[in-house]
Amino acid sequence: MHRLLYKDIVARALAEDLGFGDLTTSSIFDAEEGEAVIVAKERGVLAGLMVAKEVFAQVNEQIDFLTFFQDGEIIQTGNCIARLKGPVKGILMGERVALNFLQRMSGIATTTRAAVDSIRHTGTKITDTRKTTPGLRILEKYAVRIGGGVNHRFNLADMVLIKDNHIKGAGSLTEAVFRVRQHCGFTVKIEVEAATLEQVREAVDCGVDIIMLDNMTTNRMVEAVKLIEGSALVEASGGITGERLSEVAATGVDLISLGYLTTARHALDLSLQLV
Numbered sequence: 001m002h003r004l005l006y007k008d009i010v011a012r013a014l015a016e017d018l019g020f021g022d023l024t025t026s027s028i029f030d031a032e033e034g035e036a037v038i039v040a041k042e043r044g045v046l047a048g049l050m051v052a053k054e055v056f057a058q059v060n061e062q063i064d065f066l067t068f069f070q071d072g073e074i075i076q077t078g079n080c081i082a083r084l085k086g087p088v089k090g091i092l093m094g095e096r097v098a099l100n101f102l103q104r105m106s107g108i109a110t111t112t113r114a115a116v117d118s119i120r121h122t123g124t125k126i127t128d129t130r131k132t133t134p135g136l137r138i139l140e141k142y143a144v145r146i147g148g149g150v151n152h153r154f155n156l157a158d159m160v161l162i163k164d165n166h167i168k169g170a171g172s173l174t175e176a177v178f179r180v181r182q183h184c185g186f187t188v189k190i191e192v193e194a195a196t197l198e199q200v201r202e203a204v205d206c207g208v209d210i211i212m213l214d215n216m217t218t219n220r221m222v223e224a225v226k227l228i229e230g231s232a233l234v235e236a237s238g239g240i241t242g243e244r245l246s247e248v249a250a251t252g253v254d255l256i257s258l259g260y261l262t263t264a265r266h267a268l269d270l271s272l273q274l275v
Contacts, residue, residue, distance in 0.1 A: 001050065001138070001142050003050070003054065005138050006050075006051050006054060006138065006139060007054060007058075009051075009135065009136065009138070009139065010051060010054045010055050010058055010097070010101075011058060012135075013055075013097045013100070013101070014055065014058055014059065014094070014097055017096060017097050018093060022089075022092070022093045025088075025089050025092045025093055026089065029088050029089045029092070030089070031087065031089075032087070032088045032089070033085075033086065033087060033088065034085075034086075034087075034088040034091065034274055034275075035083065035084065035085045035274070035275050036083070036084045036091050036095075036272050036273060036274045036275060037080050037081075037082065037083050037084070037272070037273055037275055038052075038080070038081045038082045038083075038084075038098075038099075038102070038270055038271070038272050039078065039079070039080055039081065039270065039271055039272075039273060040075045040076065040077055040078065040079045040081060040268070040269075040270055041077060041269035041270060041271055042077055042268060042269045043074065043075065043076050043077055044074070044075060044106050044107070044109070044110035044268040045072065045073070045074055045075075045106060045109040045110045045112075045113045045146065045147055046069050046070070046071055046072065046073050046074075046075050046081065046102075046106050046109070047071050047072070047102075047105040047106045047108065047109035047142070047143040047146040047147070048071065048101050048102045048104075048105030048106060048139065048143065049067050049069070049070070049071055049081075049082070049102070050071075051098075051101045051102070051105065051139060052065070052082070052098040052099075052101055052102045053065040053067075055094045055097050055098040055101065056084060056086075056090065056091065056094045056098060058094075059090045059093050059094040060086060060087050060089075060090030060093075060094075062086045062087055062090070063084055063085070063086035063087065063090050063091060063094075064084065064085045064086055065082060065084055066082060066083045066084075066085075067081065067082045068080055068081060068082065068083070069081055069082075071109075071146050072109070072146045072147075081102075081270065084272075088274070091272075091274075092274075095272045098272070099270055099271070099272060101139065102268075102270055103267040103268050103269070103270050104140075104143075104265065104267050105139055105140070105142070105143040105146075106143070106267075106268035106270070107265045107266045107267045107268045108140055108143035108144060108147065108261060108262055108265045109143045109144070109146045109147035110147065110266070110268055111147065111260070111261055111264075111265055111266060112126060112128075112143070112144050112146075112147025112148060112149040112261050113147040113148050114242065115147075115149070115242060115245060115256075115258060115261070116147065116148035116149060117148075118242065118245045118246060119245050119246060119249040119256070122246075122249040122250065123254070124248075124249035124253055124254060124255065124256055125149070125150050125254065125255050125256070126148070126149040126150070126245075126255075126256055126258060126261075127144075127149060127150045127151065127152045127235070127255050127256070127257045127258070128140075128141055128144045128149060128150075128151055128152055128257065128258065128259075128261050128262060129152055129237075129257050129258070129259045129261075129262070130152070130153070130155075131259040131262055131263050132262045133262070137154065137155075138154075140262045141154065141262075144261055144262070147261075149261065150255075152257055159188060159189045159190070159191065160180050160184060160188055160189065160190045160191065161191045161192075161193070161212075162176045162177065162180065162190065162191070162192045162193060163193045164193060164195065164214075167193075167199075172202075173192060173194075173199055173202045173203060173206065174202055174205075174206055176192075177190060177192065177203075177206040177208060189209040189210065190208045190209050190210070191208065191209060191210035191211070191212055191235070192206070192208045192210070192211055192212065193212045193214045193237075194211055194212065194213060194214060194224070195214045195215060195216070197220065197223060197224060197227065200213070200224045200227050200228065201227060203232070204227060204228055204231055204232065207231075208232055209232055209233065210232055210233040210234075210235055210255075211224075211228055211232045211233070211234055211235070212235040212236075212237050212257075213234065213235065213236050213237065213238075213253065214237055214238045215237075215238035215239060216236070216238075218244070218247050218248060218251060221236060221248065221251040221253060222251045222252070225251055225252040225253060233254045233255065234252070234253045234254050234255070235253065235254065235255040235256070235257055236248050236251070236253040236255070236256045236257070237256070237257040240256060240258060241260075242260075
């Protein structure tokens, strides 16, 4: 991920946390040099090292940030992830913001890896949604990729996704697809949300690219996949828990989209310690 994509996010986070200055650190330290380590306090998948490095670079460019792992690697409890050397004041001023990014991104990557591993024996892929923290989508979707998942659309301009409210407003699924094609042309992929088998048939007749099976039972998904017969990619979505992943993948869907990858994430437990 290019630095241009996250340097402003880091700058805003630092401005929020530092305010007019770190009263505690500035009172205790002046120009002292020191070292610190970032240590894992639990097992997980690491993600966000370059963002953490950017935090310390923006606080004080004299801080040296040496990493011992790469994003995507599994870290164990007690592993030293990185070593910092430089002005103690800068290290402590950047500590919380850097850990916030690292812990949350690693948590998303860890959650994603667990989902991916649970259906690795199938051909189904795990994908994310737009249910992300406002302003942090680029980082959270990056963490999903690091965990082994694939990204769904990044924003509303990426592709067409006709959902229930679009269908209701247009009067029918067919009419919604017709209007989209009139407006967008042939170069844009069209996905349609289908909550019933009747809507699945209608979507197939419309020749859409992707059909999302919304909140369907496992048995209903099996029927839907048979109806589609490979004429479109099939995505399962809506309240799918980790416990259901294997049975949903077994229906033959191509994708399973999971909002919980980025909404119910567990922040990986990491700490920064002066040495």
